[in-house]
Amino acid sequence: MSINVGIAGLGVVAQALLELAKKNADQLNDITAKTLCVARLASRRLRDEVELGEIAFSTNLDDLVTDDDLNVVIELIGGTDAAYDLIKACLERGRGVITANKAVLATHGNELLEIACARNVPLAFEAAVAGGIPIIAALKTRFPANDINWVTGIINGTCNYILTAMSEEGVAFEDALRKAQDLGYAEADPTFDVGGMDAAQKLAILVALAFDVPIEIDEVYCEGIQDITLADIRHADEFGYSIKHLAIGRQDEDVIEMRVHPALVPKDNLLAKVNDVENAVQVGTTNTGVLRFTGPGAGGDATATSVIADLTNIASGLYRQPGIGGGALKARPIGEVSSAFFLSIAAADRAGVIASIGETLASHGISIASMVQKQEEVVRSDDRAVIPVVILTNEVAEHELDQSLRELESLEDIASPIKKIRVVDLA
């Protein structure tokens, strides 16, 4: 039996997919006991360097919908509008879809999954989160007889590359970003990655699978890495932590935390060892313990192999379709999340400042785990000499901490704003 595949898009992943499917045709036919055939491709424009051979080409995505000889359509155009229209139309026509597009899932995933389930056609998206890491498959099949307590991950390669370069080579954020752009690890406009939105979209998908809830991108608290300085990284290092951009989903009874932000991670946690563009996802469960997955988070070949894994499962009739989560998602606002915090306070070098910081924190019930005054790092701010006071607090609800920081910032001897970074120790 033949499985006819249509492809939307002709970018890096699509090109890698065409190449790998061709090169491994015998193997794929063997695994699936079907004849896999890329029959049609639609993209805005043809690329001279890509040889399509027998593949029907058009610039009209609708041709992937109307060609009823196709069994599966692979959506690799990205973005939300055209991709949404295409996926929806294919599913409604009873055609299976594979997508690598986290954005369309984060914004329209619930509706699309609902259509897929109602129509009993596959909608697969292993490639949409953490590139080559089989985390979607694991979340779908690996954790029966478990409650998942939390999912944490490094799921944006651009942020991880930049933070690694800052930490290991001592280069400032802007220089690390430029290097990432030179290497093709960051876009010309890097906002989506370094601002955390890319990770937020992926987290919303992971959380939906992990906790059986709908995808709710608007409920993800999102902070990027733009404000992390070399001094922060050095101070964290002295306390025994690395700074990583983390995505965290945690269930606490019926409430779910979803947050992406820079975080201090203890150096002996595996996440602290995941460097450069590598991705990692950790899943904490009641009965299996903690499972950790690391691998390439992006790249044409790695992403294409995730698409092919979905394709072979669908073609073999062995694909397990996740549904849309049954329960509503009750999100915990970031203010109600409790963490330990790293604080960096620029304070005037005057007797009594340290005491007043300690008193203010104490008056909010916040205890200090470590405090170091960086006498040697005196800088000027607002025309006076200030010295970084670096603090690790014990655990406290964030809204309580924020109140104490507003109070501290109102003191004459303390410069605004105070830098705070959350400490995460889920292992």
Place this chain on the structure above:
Amino acid sequence: MSINVGIAGLGVVAQALLELAKKNADQLNDITAKTLCVARLASRRLRDEVELGEIAFSTNLDDLVTDDDLNVVIELIGGTDAAYDLIKACLERGRGVITANKAVLATHGNELLEIACARNVPLAFEAAVAGGIPIIAALKTRFPANDINWVTGIINGTCNYILTAMSEEGVAFEDALRKAQDLGYAEADPTFDVGGMDAAQKLAILVALAFDVPIEIDEVYCEGIQDITLADIRHADEFGYSIKHLAIGRQDEDVIEMRVHPALVPKDNLLAKVNDVENAVQVGTTNTGVLRFTGPGAGGDATATSVIADLTNIASGLYRQPGIGGGALKARPIGEVSSAFFLSIAAADRAGVIASIGETLASHGISIASMVQKQEEVVRSDDRAVIPVVILTNEVAEHELDQSLRELESLEDIASPIKKIRVVDLA
């Protein structure tokens, strides 16, 4: 539809399985859209502390074969003879089998897989390798359109616990072993674990899946950790390495290396960070890059959840049966494997010794990457003062190295035997 399950054995994993299946019955029925029912259990003896309720119990394993109401039998008795008879008889009767038993697979796996494939009944074994880590599922489904180049892992928790304790607490092998026994991480007779056989059996299974070859336990080179000393760990540390007990499968054209032994691992390799009883498996591929999986390698609950993952896949009709590897396995003898080596040579403290070590190695084409003479560590051997000379070589075929070591050991100024530990850097 009802899926009737029979269980063989009533040990730690079986008890955890009964407990988890009961507690999560609704969830499991929901996932599989079937009614899962543990209908029968056979074990040498009943345990008073286990409540079997409606489950039919007998001490005769054959009852699991003759009860044709059973759809799946879960083999948790361990060992090779009775387990082999049971699994074979079930498969031949057309009954699916799930096993957590690496030993029976390592010795009879090819025959059993052949029967399963011929009869088209599932034989599943996620729990047999690396406990809770879904590495069998990954090897079966994650790597289409890839060649797997190598698989490495820490797949014996006992060895990893002992080496971690030696390294982090500075306790000698015997003391670390005793501690492992006290904690239930090592058997009263620990030979099978610390001698490497347990890891060898698991490696033979991993290699068969990774490279599509038969399971050939006799071709696995096997060395344990009994001879690793605190001095070795300290010296390796000074060179920037941790000592881990590794399992390594590597394909080089049509030849396959299979070896388990202690190894120096660079400290920045993820395997160096996997401590205590945790397990890890890394897979190096042509197109997906390197994927790493870590998690609990043993424990009743973690192992039982792997069994349950197999069971839900089988009950849902979504289990992918691996076949028995098509090609023959052409193994590379350990002598023909090339590595860098760590050498620890006890040499008389006399002028010229270092020079003669260097000359002997050089005469075999072996170059030295680092050499340190531990002047402060003088010890007595054969009634004379000897000093450890610690060497890291560059890469060399092992038979060539061994010849040079025999030559060195014949020198009057050098004590026998010379300690050698392979360096592994697959990342």
